[in-house]
Amino acid sequence: MLVAPSANRVYADAAPRLAAQEAMAVLGAFGSWTAVAPTQVAGVDYLRVESDSEHALDVLSNLSATFAIFAAEGELLRPIPLQRRQFYPDDVVTIQKYQGKTNEQWTRLLLNVTAAATKQPGRWLDGRLDVMDPMCGRGTTLNIALLAGYSVTGVDIDRKDYDTYAAFLKTWAQTHRLKHTMDRGASTTGGRARGREFTLEVAPDKDAFKAGETHTVRYLSTDTTELSGLVRAASIDVIVTDTPYGVQHGSHGDRLSRRPMELIDRALPAWTTTLRTGGAVGLSYNRHVAPADELALLLEQHGLTVVTDIEAAPFRHRVDASIDRDLIVARKD
Ligand SMILES: C[S@@+](CC[C@H](N)C(=O)[O-])C[C@H]1O[C@@H](n2cnc3c(N)ncnc32)[C@H](O)[C@@H]1O
Known part of the structure; x- marks a missing residue:
């Protein structure tokens, strides 16, 4: 999960930690996760998430700091369309x-x-x-x-x-x-x-x-x-x-x-x-x-x-x- 740049403006250094804690709290309500950890890819903040919950994509799409989601395939990241609940212009x-x-x-x-x-x-x-x-x-x-x-x-x-x-x-x-x-x-x-x-x-x-x-x-x-x-x-x-x-x-x-x-x-x-x-x-x-x-x-x-x-x-x-x-x-x- 690519952490939204706005998160850094709101929470400064705490942004990756808060994003990880939110992901753990919400994923935890929808089954399980095996790993949620802040990480950096090419100097940019991401959250690495491993979960076998059938709702994992829905959950990640709707977290507050989510900018984009990718599937990790070897060294590469494949973009996954977000499944946001959004009914109106934001x-x-x-x-x-x-x-x-x-x-x-x-x-x-x-x-x-x-x-x-x-x-x-x-x-x-x-x-x-x-x-x-x-x-x-x-x-x-x-x-x-x-x-x-x-x-x-x-x-x-x-x-x-x-x-x-x-x-x-x-x-x-x-x-x-x-x-x-x-x-x-x-x-x-x-x-x-x-x-x-x-x-x-x-x-x-x-x-x-x-x-x-x-x-x-x-x-x-x-x-x-x-x-x-x-x-x-x-x-x-x-x-x-x-x-x-x-x-x-x-x-x-x-x-x-x-x-x-x-x-x-x-x-x-x-x-x-x-x-x-x-x-x-x-x-x-x-x-x-x-x-x-x-x-x-x-x-x-x-x-x-x-x-x-x-x-x-x-x-x-x-x-x-x-x-x-x-x-x-x-x-x-
Ligand atoms: C921190 S502000 C909330 C700001 C809001 N989240 C926003 O983004 O616009 C707290 C609010 O509590 C309201 N408040 C204080 N005492 C209240 C009461 N007895 N009944 C209802 N609202 C009250 C204030 O009018 C104020 O708008």
Whole structure:
């Protein structure tokens, strides 16, 4: 596997290691692998993978750092067509640029590793995965999930993020002449106002739309600690989110954003209720503001089983002086 050059820009020296760890985590959910190791061919970073899983090509094609795949034949590399789950133009992920945007490649890695930790990882490949980002900002996770054809729900309290993202998504669908509908309105439960929401229903082409083969992006502009009546219980396979980093990100002035542990503690009851049994939560977090052992304990206290090895910390990497980034995945057993 040729590692995407963008991986080096995101993770610097850690790129080959993170690509290898992601491959091991996801291949492990689909059978076996005998070797996964970073290597160099003619001075370029590759990942050498040996696996007899029938899904190996599907898996490798859909990892976050995959640029190209080759079969090793003696000294030579024979290109193999990628089998990517990609239903839409990928500019949906790259067009928006703003302060506080979570890196796209890291978000994809988080989604992949979390889906692989569920009891039904097959949904990641066949598209039946129901994804939720309960603190979705301007939608990086939503865009990645839509691209791969998953149905996705986002929640964020920041009204400006909601408005900006709704406008972006509508314009994007129109620009690409994608057949779609977008319903926008107020969320209410039992007569009580609960914020705003929109649902985009879209299909890659007219025929698919007519046949009802659509994908949906639903976004709720509300407080993530209170989702009852808004998101159906036991309807989500994977919850993935980039938690506030405890550093000021311009517009996000929410009080709890600066205390991520307290926010996660208050939100977990709502989040776990929406999860199916066997589903998983994957959090990206800053070890400087959320100590790994405390976060693991918190997830366990909310009835989840932590599946990430927080000691070995295979995905931990330094972003800058104030962010020591890692992920943690826990399952609802
Ligand atoms: C690190 S940002 C996520 C950025 C997002 N991944 C993106 O790429 O646009 C964390 C988000 O948590 C949201 N947030 C903080 N407290 C919240 C709450 N109580 N309910 C919902 N969202 C909240 C903030 O508004 C912010 O958008």
